[in-house]
Amino acid sequence: MNLNGTARIVPVQKETQMNERDIRFPDREEVAPLGQGTWMMGEDPSRRAEEIATLRRGLDLGLTLIDTAEMYGDGASEEMVGEAIRGRREEVFLVSKAYPQNASEARLPDACRGSLKRLGTDRLDLYLLHWRGGVPLGETVIAMERLKRDGLIRSWGVSNLDTDDMEELLAADGFGWQTDQVLYNLTRRGVEWDLLPWLSSRGIPAMAYSPIEQGRLLDHPEFTLLAESLSLSPARLALAWLLERPGIIPIPKAGSVAHVEDNAGALEVRLDEETRTFLDTLFPPPTHRTALEMI
Numbered sequence: 001m002n003l004n005g006t007a008r009i010v011p012v013q014k015e016t017q018m019n020e021r022d023i024r025f026p027d028r029e030e031v032a033p034l035g036q037g038t039w040m041m042g043e044d045p046s047r048r049a050e051e052i053a054t055l056r057r058g059l060d061l062g063l064t065l066i067d068t069a070e071m072y073g074d075g076a077s078e079e080m081v082g083e084a085i086r087g088r089r090e091e092v093f094l095v096s097k098a099y100p101q102n103a104s105e106a107r108l109p110d111a112c113r114g115s116l117k118r119l120g121t122d123r124l125d126l127y128l129l130h131w132r133g134g135v136p137l138g139e140t141v142i143a144m145e146r147l148k149r150d151g152l153i154r155s156w157g158v159s160n161l162d163t164d165d166m167e168e169l170l171a172a173d174g175f176g177w178q179t180d181q182v183l184y185n186l187t188r189r190g191v192e193w194d195l196l197p198w199l200s201s202r203g204i205p206a207m208a209y210s211p212i213e214q215g216r217l218l219d220h221p222e223f224t225l226l227a228e229s230l231s232l233s234p235a236r237l238a239l240a241w242l243l244e245r246p247g248i249i250p251i252p253k254a255g256s257v258a259h260v261e262d263n264a265g266a267l268e269v270r271l272d273e274e275t276r277t278f279l280d281t282l283f284p285p286p287t288h289r290t291a292l293e294m295i
């Protein structure tokens with residue numbers, strides 16, 4: 001890479017590359033390496049048609065993992081996702097998340113049924129505890145395993161849990177969970193110090209939320225200059241960097257067809273060593289442990 005536009009971006013065939021980069025969860029389920037987020041979607045009726053078209057275009061392009069939550073728009077995001085995947089449910093790896101206050105044995109079944117109803121499906125592929133609250137992790141494990149046994153979910157995991165929480169979960173569970181969904185992007189690299197190595201050493205993929213820092217990364221002057229020099233959009237560069245990291249599934253949210261097409265293009269980018277080094281200079285990796293950040 002240099003800043004005069006002679007970056008070596010290696011185009012690859014989509015078919016080959018999708019298989020090559022697919023991510024495998026511990027239960028051996030394989031998912032596409034790049035997903036679609038849906039926070040802030042489904043809330044504005046005037047944007048609904050475009051949002052549905054965007055998610056469906058994402059499916060066409062192989063972004064078959066869709067992430068939502070009961071929290072998003074108080075269920076409006078799940079309803080919109082339900083409409084978007086109608087008739088295409090079998091193509092989708094569907095992820096939703098439960099509020100921490102619903103993660104108890106008494107409340108999780110109803111929360112899950114509510115999500116299923118809004119999504120218009122009878123089973124989630126992955127159900128996550130959105131963040132840790134007052135319910136003991138051991139109780140959430142029991143509640144999740146029961147949902148799995150009853151066929152409401154195929155697998156479960158967690159979100160926003162730091163390494164010490166994961167140790168606790170491991171002690172409580174033995175190993176039923178599939179992932180930890182965490183804040184991870186070029187500007188939020190703290191997880192590289194201990195959480196990601198902890199997960200990776202156990203073969204657990206991490207889902208990277210806010211992979212383009214909710215759009216803020218797109219305003220970073222040196223980063224956008226670098227992207228321009230590589231003939232990439234800043235969003236595509238941010239995602240390409242994450243996609244090269246083993247076991248990471250970025251879930252960018254795109255509100256337009258143009259944006260989801262741009263994001264899907266990240267699957268076809270290979271960065272060279274010089275670019276990676278330059279990105280490490282702009283956004284240095286951590287040199288000590290920090291508490292897990294959340295948005």
Ligand SMILES: NC(=O)c1ccc[n+]([C@@H]2O[C@H](COP(=O)([O-])OP(=O)(O)OC[C@H]3O[C@@H](n4cnc5c(N)ncnc54)[C@H](OP(=O)(O)O)[C@@H]3O)[C@@H](O)[C@H]2O)c1
Pocket residue numbers: 036037038039040067068130159160181182208209210211212213214215218233235236251252253254255256258259260262263295
């Ligand atoms: N587990 C958790 O606690 C948690 C927390 C936060 C997020 N999440 C999940 O992670 C998903 C992604 O995170 P996020 O929504 O916070 O942020 P993000 O994906 O980093 O950024 C979304 C923003 O980037 C813009 N954008 C997307 N693609 C673009 C492109 N190609 N060019 C220019 N702008 C582009 C979007 O604008 P447009 O809308 O105009 O396309 C939107 O403003 C969420 O939607 C949600 O599913 C989970």
